[in-house]
Amino acid sequence: MKTQEVADTLVRLCSQGKFEEATKALYSPDIVSVEAGAPPGQSREAKGLAAVMAKGEWWVANHEVHSVKVEGPLVAGSHFAVTFKMDVTFKPESRRFQMEEVAVYKVADGKVVYEQFFYDM
């Protein structure tokens, strides 16, 4: 798949809340995922599909998603950008909040090999 196809598929699946399916379908085994920040003592970077899937599973287990809006993609060469706007409840604290972030992805050989998230902390 070319960048545009990967981008369109990611937007379609994530808009439907199918984050895990998007990861399984589109991500390289060698994915590198970079958050805007990390908890003390932990890394901003997750490397490899298992680590990224584990991060996603933690997120899904700890959040109730009320709505998801995905905008984009903007595609340039092997990179693309989207925005996520989510209304979620962080279940351990029963705290509902709106999160907004920019995500940038890099595609190589038809798979997402890099992702980086930008949001306020």
Added chain:
Amino acid sequence: MKTQEVADTLVRLCSQGKFEEATKALYSPDIVSVEAGAPPGQSREAKGLAAVMAKGEWWVANHEVHSVKVEGPLVAGSHFAVTFKMDVTFKPESRRFQMEEVAVYKVADGKVVYEQFFYDM
């Protein structure tokens, strides 16, 4: 200015090729600018308005711009993303090429305080 206004102004000025004007009008003195890569021995990061202006001046002095297309912005909270697609000639080598990149910006107190570029190297 809010993120959306800064984003719209940056897109408007850059679409007109007014990169220096965009920097002067919209950037914080404490801007941090991060490239996808750096020449050997140099840093990916430029810090402060003087360093970022110098980088821009080098770029303008060394490139002839045939066309610029800016897409976006996608805005999320204090961040926004755009793409640049430029047809340019690198003057020292008379080498014409098309560059495509994703750029992500962070806005604080109405000014751009962070930018990061994503492109193939």
